[in-house]
Each structure stands twice: as C-alpha cells, then as structure tokens.
Amino acid sequence: MNHIFIRVAKLPSTPATELIQLEKLQFRLLRAEHVVASLRPELECLLVYGPEPCLPVHVFVGYGGAYFSWQNAEKRHPVDDIEGAAQTLAAYVNRDRRP
Secondary structure (H helix, E strand, O other): OOHHHHHHHHOOOOHHHHHHHHHHHHHHHHHHHOOOEEEEHHHOEEEEOOOOOOOOEEEEEEOOOOEEEEOOOOEEEEOOOHHHHHHHHHHHHOOOOOO
16 A cells, blocks of 8 residues: 555544644744745645755654654654744754854
8 A cells, every 4th residue: 555545544634634734834934933934735744944055844744633743753843832833943944054
C-alpha cells in the first residue's frame, strides 16, 4: 500500500482540518513574527522561509492532527497553541541569522 494512503488512513483529522490549522499558522507567522510562509495545499504543508537564502522548513500536521511538525518530525509544537508554534518556528528559522 502506498505510504501516503497509509498516513491518511491513520489520521483522525481530515486534510481540510490540517490545512486550516496550517493557514492559521501562516497568518500568525506573517503578522506577529514577520516570517514569510507559503501554504502548499497539494502537499498539505507550509513552507517557512528564513532570512538567509536557504531551503524552506517543511511544516506539516502530524501525530494524528495534534502537532505541527518539522525537521522530519524531530521538532513539533501542539496545534492548539498557534502563537507558541509561530514563535518557536520563527526562532527556528532565524537560528543561524547573522548579526
């Protein structure tokens, strides 16, 4: 069975719910943290860009819809804390920022 179908079959939340959560995070990142993020509905993810030229951080909703996850799911933050997730992601993408 395709790994994408297995992932979707195990999720209690729907892709539409995940996209809404990602859209809220995108809005908060731009508004409060001044971090550019691009919603990619076809991939069910948010691409978050840092200040330096580099690859974006791929953020998705994982762990059954409970967490925003990135860096191969090694980093995560609860989806019910949009503000905290935005602050954590902003700090993450700005971690290598040159003074």
